[in-house]
Amino acid sequence: MSVSAAYPINPPSAVVIRDDAEAIRVAHEVAALLLAGASERDRTRQVPVEVVDAFSNSGLWGITVPREYGGAQVSYATLAQVIAIVSAADPSLGQIPQNHYCLLEDIRLQGSHDQKQFFFDLALAGHRFANALSETGGKNVQDIRTRLVADGEGYRIDGRKGYCTGSLYAHWLGVLALDSEDRAQLAFVPRESAGLTVVDDWDSIGQRTTSSGTVLVEGLWVPAFNLFPTYRSYERPTLAGPFAQITTAAIDAGIARAALRDTIAFVREQARPWIDAGVEKASEDPLTIIQVGGLDIRLEAADALLERAGRVLDQARAAPDEASVAQASLAVARAKVLTTEIAIEASNKLFELGGTRSTLRKHNLDRHWRNARVHTLHDPVRWKYHVVGNWLLNGINPPRHDWS
Known part of the structure; x- marks a missing residue:
């Protein structure tokens, strides 16, 4: 069994942002914090844990949560502005929550009420979600080899993922797999789950601290509650x-x-x-x-x-x-x-x-x-x-x- 890359994952303690104006204001504050060390982080490929924690605990990672679940539900125009403001300071760190927001959108589109309540509560508390969606070896980006099979009260997943942005810093990962009918399912799993290995092997010339490396999935068991039928978003x-x-x-x-x-x-x-x-x-x-x-x-x-x-x-x-x-x-x-x-x-x-x-x-x-x-x-x-x-x-x- 492979060993996950080491990175301190602290319990979250995020504030909750209430509206669009507050989101823009906080984005500028976070940008000022991130700009100071952006060049040095790029040189060293290292991001201090306190920087990532400050970013996610700012509340910005929860601004798309719907109002009925306690979030600000900022407009899409505001979200784009928030991402641009932060990315102007450090685009590598600006990219880390990009897939987090997309995963929250998957939850909004395909989750049951109970699933939304559970995972949106996590997001508002400051939990960071990262992706394990793409794969690097197929014919194109939609050639997914990772499989999901029923196993008792849940499912088992096996596969190899690449371009897993933010995986090193995440509390949870969203793993994309195909079921027995070749339909895309999205499974949310804690980063420390048995059978889930984060490999810190991102070695690009740019966006150097996004942690967009490999995730190995080997006999990973997922409860049915954590599974979302993401294929429906395109039907x-x-x-x-x-x-x-x-x-x-x-x-x-x-x-x-x-x-x-x-x-x-x-x-x-x-x-x-x-x-x-x-x-x-x-x-x-x-x-x-x-x-x-x-x-x-x-x-x-x-x-x-x-x-x-x-x-x-x-x-x-x-x-x-x-x-x-x-x-x-x-x-x-x-x-x-x-x-x-x-x-x-x-x-x-x-x-x-x-x-x-x-x-x-x-x-x-x-x-x-x-x-x-x-x-x-x-x-x-x-x-x-x-x-x-x-x-x-x-x-x-x-x-x-x-x-x-």
Whole structure:
């Protein structure tokens, strides 16, 4: 039996956030806390337990819990803004609760009343949920080999998972497995469960402290109460797909904000003007000024589409149908194109405008490009253009899955 990676998992003690305004305020407070050590955490690939605890105990991890279960049920537009604010400080830590929010959405969509009460109470108390959904060896992202079989009052699961973001820091993991009818089921299990092993082997160039490594599932027993029929979320129109996508787009928006913030600071404080500009400071170089202005405008456009996408999801939440879910997916697709492109552009332009000295290892400014390049690979943004164009030209609605 393999041994799980060691990381202190403390009992939670979260506050409960009551409304959207409080969520935004707390997000800024958490961002200030995370920004201070973001570069050093990227260098060392280490996240002190007190940092993770402070983040989850802030109450931000429970803001999507429905009001009838004691949560703030913030709008989707607010959630996207919260994720972007935190991700502008540290996008690796900003990504950790992204799947947590998606798992809470699974509970909302497919849980019984008793299941919702139990797991939403955990979320409000500060328990962190991580994913064990994807696999790395199949033909594509939907080729799932992990299996679930009935065993007494519950089920046994066997498989190998990859890209398990936040697994090292989690109290609970959501494990995706196929049942005897090849239907996707989602099982929630405590991290210390027998048969569950977290392997701290994430070794990407970017998003380095997300703990997006491997989870081994070997004879893991799960009580029936902990199982959710997640396949049902795609048998009918729901916001499961666009919800997952807007949270991803928000992280990219945060990365772009971070890159532009550090570009402005470096140009003001350390960059040199080009000799032909005839100015004293890089911040007075007219071509640099134009480039920074362009980055800001494109980031504002991306943020505007992100906010608009959130509002479209909010409008569809009460009674999602084919048309409203399609519009939600299209709105998020448009936003994701721009957040992807500005994250990559801004993190690249930082070096062009900062000059050679901006590449020095001591500044660690390459982390913005590394984060942008890695996180925007979550799903191919070229297919977002296809989704929008196919709807416009042929009236074909976006596909129903987690990437649309």
